[in-house]
Amino acid sequence: MNTTWLSLSVNRPKIVLCIGFLLIFVAAFGAKNLYFRGDYKVFFEEDNxxxxxxxxxxxxxxxxxxxxxxxxxxxxxxxxxxxxxxxxxxxxxxxxxxxxxxxxxxxxxxxxxxxxxxxxxxxxxxxxxxxxxxxxxxxxxxxxxxxxxxxxxxxxxxxxxxxxxxxxxxxxxxxxxxxxxxxxxxxxxxxxxxxxxxxxxxxxxxxxMNYSFFSFASNDFESIVPLMFLTIILIMWILLKTLSGTLATLLIIITSIAATMGVGGWFGMFLSTATVNVPTMVMTLAVADCIHIISSMLFGMRAGKNKKEALLYSLDLNKMPIFITSATTSIGFLTLNFAEVPILADLGNLTAVGVLFACLFSLTILPALIMLLPIKVKAQAPNSRDLGHIERFGEWVIRHHKRILPFTLIITVLAVVFSFKNNLDDVPTDYFHxxxxxxxxxxxxxxxxxxxxxxxxxxxxxxxxxxxxxxxxxxxxxxxxxxxxxxxxxxxxxxxxxxxxxxxxxxxxxxxxxxxxxxxxxxxxxxxxxxxxxxxxxxxxxxxxxxxxxxxxxxxxxxxxxxxxxxxxxxxxxxxxxxxxxxxxxxxSPGLMFAHISEINMASMLKGTVVALLLISGLLIFALKSFKLGAISLLPNLLPACIGFGIWGIYSGQVNLGLSIVLSMTLGIIVDDTVHFLSKYRHARINGCDAQESVRYAFASVGRALWITTLVLATGFSILMLSPFALNSEMGMLTGIIILVALAVDFLFLPPFLMVFDKKTKQE
Structure with a gap:
């Protein structure tokens, strides 16, 4: 990807902000057309x-x-x-x-x-x-x-x-x-x-029942979304330790949500028990993009670069991973169009649009804001051996990788076994706490x-x-x-x-x-x-x-x-x-309608997951420019869902209408960590490092960002557990589990796997 158009945000920040906010206003103005539907018929196509x-x-x-x-x-x-x-x-x-x-x-x-x-x-x-x-x-x-x-x-x-x-x-x-x-x-x-x-x-x-659908969705929108908003911002401020970066991220979140909901309004969509979650999902995914850019910039500034140099370095390093992760996440959400439930397809389409807006704004408006806001970082000595927590954890993984790999494989096999304890079973009255x-x-x-x-x-x-x-x-x-x-x-x-x-x-x-x-x-x-x-x-x-x-x-x-x-x-x-x-x-009867849609929806979503997996795999091979790394990436992308559903099999074992979409939805999200880790790993391999040194570089350059984005994403989705509506609360809980498992897989399984199976002295 050419960096010239990205450098415009660094060199001409005011022009970029003026054009960007004008386009955002036009898109967001469509939100005036949104209205809410709470009746049960929104779950069914007219020809159902x-x-x-x-x-x-x-x-x-x-x-x-x-x-x-x-x-x-x-x-x-x-x-x-x-x-x-x-x-x-x-x-x-x-x-x-x-x-x-x-x-x-x-x-x-x-x-x-x-x-x-x-x-x-x-x-x-x-x-x-x-x-x-x-x-x-x-x-x-x-x-x-x-x-x-x-x-x-x-x-x-x-x-x-x-x-x-x-x-x-x-x-x-x-x-x-x-x-x-x-x-x-x-x-x-x-x-x-x-x-x-x-x-x-x-x-x-x-x-x-219709009234409960409406009231719970409205309460979620009025209470849970603001709570998630405050929680995510607080986590960012504490972990990144930069007020300017946090404020810039806050603005990216607001503009991404506003533009997304505005597009929904322009296309005649309505809010429902499913689509009220769009701001929540766009918020968490927008934060992930911003964290990678800000974290890499801070990494560059600690290495002695000035703000402009560090920001250009961060954009050059993250432009492809952010674009690829945004594309894979969008693909994952777009596969919700395979769902038999119209409002789940609306959820997927709006979130996919929001992810793309977040990608665009984080690569353009965010750098422009950072250039205008004061950010100071103390440079570290070039030969400093003061390793951070993530770097020390990476060293531990490198030292014990031969023991860690078989252990993670055993855990995975056990989780897959427990995942078969899950049964698709929907009780509409149990949707409510x-x-x-x-x-x-x-x-x-x-x-x-x-x-x-x-x-x-x-x-x-x-x-x-x-x-x-x-x-x-x-x-x-x-x-x-x-x-x-x-x-x-x-x-x-x-x-x-x-x-x-x-x-x-x-x-x-x-x-x-x-x-x-x-x-x-x-x-x-x-x-x-x-x-x-x-x-x-x-x-x-x-x-x-x-x-x-x-x-x-x-x-x-x-x-x-x-x-x-x-x-x-x-x-x-x-x-x-x-x-x-x-x-x-x-x-x-309405109950029979829900019973049939639950059965049909799971089969449809499995088809969607297969399509998403094929598209995402092809995109990763293209992005990493390596068939081998693309093939390796399949394992850390599939294992989190397998382990997550295994944990759910132990915890509950009941998969409802909301959980049936988690597999497709999270597939695109968990790819983010893998892409960022492998892109940094490949960057080091191309520069002549062996597998062990490349893993060390990946932990040092992107490990902290992955930890922060995972914490933000898992916290964001887990807050949905506070919803009295089970479709939302259980979806948030399982998604949070899978996101945490994805980080564990990328930190404990992927590095040992690379060091064992990618031993060539130089990555082609």
């Missing part, structure tokens, strides 16, 4: 098969996205005048929830019973304040025996009740509506909490009523009024019975229970008639009579489509992992294909 199935199901039946309000009386008795009054009042108040389309609760459940030749349809609880002990016992007996209530709106012990608010959200960005609904529900329950202090309230449901209200609410719901995860099955008959056909009703009934037998399922809501109840009612509540009608006309008449008696908002559109050609069976399953959910769907599809080949079955 599971998303299409879910949207098709919602088009046939009423939408069942909503909020669940869980009521837990301290007395442990739902069937009391006070608690039933609360449920009745809250049910009526919930009708004012924005975008609400249906309210289901214990009080407004449409109970049917026979009175002579008439069928009575009425609310299960009509006026809770007037109930007598006998009435309470009757309501309790009905509720705990009704399959459409048990494990859905009432717990088996009768100690917890649920109110479901179904909402009709518009297509596209749903964040404003989600916030409005959540704020309304929270304000409403706060009011009832004040009036009924003997009760606890919990909130779950898809809307609350145990301390968060949403996670606590979902766990409370699972312990007392049912899991929050839903899985809906739509059965299409292909003919008008096909559901009323006796043989189709028999299939729906048999399938519902099979679903109830599955250990993963807590509750099944099916229209056949309504048909059987109506048949019993129309035969004077004779229990022997609690079975499906025998003919199509009778079934249709019973259903028509029932629907005509239902109040507004409590129709059967959640179970039946308008033409009665399809029905939806809604199930609540335990909050289990993605593998179990996909296996349950496969078992259901297998049963249905074997027992009802003439009917069509479709399964869909």
């Amino acid at each position: 098969p599971q998303r299409l199935a879910f949207e098709s199901m919602q088009a046939h039946f009423s939408k069942n996205d909503g909020v669940s309000i869980i009521i837990a009386p301290h007395s442990g008795k739902v069937f009391s005048v006070q608690t039933l009054s609360l449920i009745q009042e809250l049910t009526e108040a919930a009708e004012q929830t924005p975008y609400s389309s249906r309210i289901d609760s214990l009080s407004n459940f449409q109970h049917t019973w026979a009175e002579e030749d008439d069928m009575i349809v009425e609310d299960l609880v009509e006026d809770a304040s007037t109930l007598l002990p006998g009435d309470l016992d009757k309501i309790q007996k009905i509720a705990l025996q009704e399959p459409n209530l048990l494990h859905r709106l009432i717990s088996p012990k009768g100690d917890v009740a649920v109110i479901n608010i179904s909402v009709n959200l518009p297509d596209g960005d749903q964040t404003p509506e989600v916030i409005k609904i959540t704020d309304s529900v929270m304000a409403m329950t706060d009011k009832f909490k004040a009036n009924y202090p003997e009760h606890d309230f919990y909130h779950t449901g898809v809307v609350l 145990e301390s968060t209200q949403f996670r606590q609410a979902t766990e409370f719901q699972e312990q007392h009523v049912s899991g929050m995860t839903s899985m809906d099955f739509a059965i299409y008959t292909g003919e008008d009024s096909g559901v009323n056909q006796p043989h189709n009703l028999k299939v729906i009934e048999d399938f519902s019975i099979w679903l109830r037998q599955q250990p993963e399922i807590d509750h099944v809501s099916t229209v056949t229970d309504t048909y059987k109840r109506l048949n019993k009612n129309m035969h004077a509540d004779d229990l022997s008639y609690y079975k499906l009608p025998n003919d199509r006309e009778t079934a249709a008449q019973f259903m028509l009579l029932y629907e005509m008696s239902l109040p507004y908002g409590l129709d059967l559109n959640n179970h039946l489509d308008m033409k009665k050609s399809a029905t939806r069976i809604m199930t609540m399953v335990k909050n289990m992992g993605s593998k179990e959910l996909v296996e349950l769907e496969l078992r259901a599809q297998t049963w249905f294909s074997q027992n009802a080949p003439n009917l069509q079955l479709s399964a869909a």
Whole structure:
């Protein structure tokens, strides 16, 4: 690379700064177009098969996205005048929830019973304040025996009740509506909490999950990013011991982030739970470039050069490594385009842009700033033997390299073995930390009523009024019975229970008639009579489509992992294909969408990693101008991820959606250390040094910079562990581990490996 254009920053710093800041302002101005989306649909492409199935199901039946309000009386008795009054009042108040389309609760459940030749349809609880002990016992007996209530709106012990608010959200960005609904529900329950202090309230449901995605991402952006910012600057100031260099780096960080987010705004991108991490990643990667330039400059000044000479020396020494590491890091992040999750691709693209901005600014604006800022370094005597900590560590590695190499190989083999303990398994409710209200609410719901995860099955008959056909009703009934037998399922809501109840009612509540009608006309008449008696908002559109050609069976399953959910769907599809080949079955739900995307995403990311590895390897061979060194570099680039996932296998063993991208993401980052170490090593070899002297030179010239950049990068990503959102916190934790392991590999494995396998007297 030609240094002429780089020397312009040293010789004409003011001109470079004026042009640079003008271009940065134009790029950053696009940030005004950014907006935030927190709904779960941002995780899926518009043509995602599971998303299409879910949207098709919602088009046939009423939408069942909503909020669940869980009521837990301290007395442990739902069937009391006070608690039933609360449920009745809250049910009526919930009708004012924005975008609400249906309210289901214990009080407004449409109970049917026979009175002579008439069928009575009425609310299960009509006026809770007037109930007598006998009435309470009757309501309790009905509720705990009704399959459409048990494990859905009432717990088996009768100690917890649920109110479901179904909402009709518009297509596209749903964040404003989600916030409005959540704020309304929270304000409403706060009011009832004040009036009924003997009760606890919990909130779950898809809307609350969307709200949690939004709120946690916003909190991360407002709290974790500034904390990381301050931490990184503090570390730099302490380790580099130069205020001017720290301030210059601070400006590079700010401009890199501003330009990156501005480009995102110009291209119509939005912020999400994934892309809010872009400033964090750009910040840490920008710091690494700056540290190498400043550290090498300080190294030159300690050797007796003046600031200008040292800066030109640093630029000449680091221009190629910084360019190559920026290119490899960008390649690593760009492979996130192989991900099946759109916002992960956005994360990769924006971070790749940020890395390139950081590279450009660190090679142009940073030198210009340094030339204008005062920096003084005390020169050391030419023959000084006062070795620093890194140099002394390098000497120890050189002396013991024959023992260190086999030891590191044993550690690597063990780590690779433990890496096979990892399993890809996603539980969407576990994305949130145990301390968060949403996670606590979902766990409370699972312990007392049912899991929050839903899985809906739509059965299409292909003919008008096909559901009323006796043989189709028999299939729906048999399938519902099979679903109830599955250990993963807590509750099944099916229209056949309504048909059987109506048949019993129309035969004077004779229990022997609690079975499906025998003919199509009778079934249709019973259903028509029932629907005509239902109040507004409590129709059967959640179970039946308008033409009665399809029905939806809604199930609540335990909050289990993605593998179990996909296996349950496969078992259901297998049963249905074997027992009802003439009917069509479709399964869909947000939980199922996440389960499938987790499975598919890992396979896609493995392909992306292979592509990244091939591109990065070719780039390293070109940069180092040595096929041998390029081949050697593959080992220290692959080992950190293997060891890191081995450590994760011991620590957790569960790989979620966020961790599935770590391999591709870190591959580009960990190359940085290897490139800088090998470039200095090769520089010494070209100048006639043997392998041992070249390793010594690499430790002396770049060892301290590698230690500082690793500390900064690992600290930066580790701060993400403070996030209550598991996708971010666990991604930060594993990335931090791999970055630390990468330094250990470059300091303990790579030097001994070079001294053993690169013994030629001069590097060609």
